Amino acid sequence: MGTYHLDLGDAQTEELDDVIHLLVDDAELDVDAFISSDQGSDEPRRGSLVIVRNDERSAAATRWVQAVEDLTTEQDVVIIAGDPASPEARRLHLTKAWAATSFHEDEDEDPEAIALAFADIAVK
Template identity: 50%
Template sequence: MTSYHLDLGETRTEDLANILNLTLDDETVDIDEFVTSDTDSSRPRPGELVLMRGDSHHPAASAWLNDVEDTSTHQDVVIIAGDPTSPRTRRIHLTNAWATWTFDRDDDNDDEADAIGIAFDDITLK
């Protein structure tokens, strides 16, 4: 299984425990297979996935979650598949992404979501 990291910009990342339920055009796709594929699409591929956060929550990621929990806030998201320090590591770009739901194990701390559902208008690999 590949390790995944949320790219927070300015060389900051947060380790993700997992990425689940990647769907593209209503078809379930294995995220590890998608990352190793060379598929390139000339048409947008809308979809959804679930980001499972690790034990260590970066403050920038928590702030980002607060922003995207507002479903009217859409932004591009980058997920790093593998070593975030390697320039050859593949990056998953989610275009015009927004949160569809969040889950907190501890309801007393709303800015520390443990899982977040993300919908997007397109997905590309670089």
């Protein structure tokens, strides 16, 4: 897929360094393969994934991270695979997502990584 972007709404996005560790219904899946081949499901598919922010962080995304880290809230999250301006870009929809934990993926470069748990996942 190449690049991923966190969709913040109102045509605002933040480019992510990576989306990793996709777990759907207790099965670890390759993120790119899932986005390319997901056929949907009538049943909710619970799981989690990790988004890794890069050094160019927008204030809007930082506010979003602070909001999603409030474990009393759940919100829908959209991750765009590819160019956010392209109508062809696939969108990964996480329903009722919350931050399961925040951690550092690489202590040397210190990128911010956020593990998101979700009640359902779909590609549109």
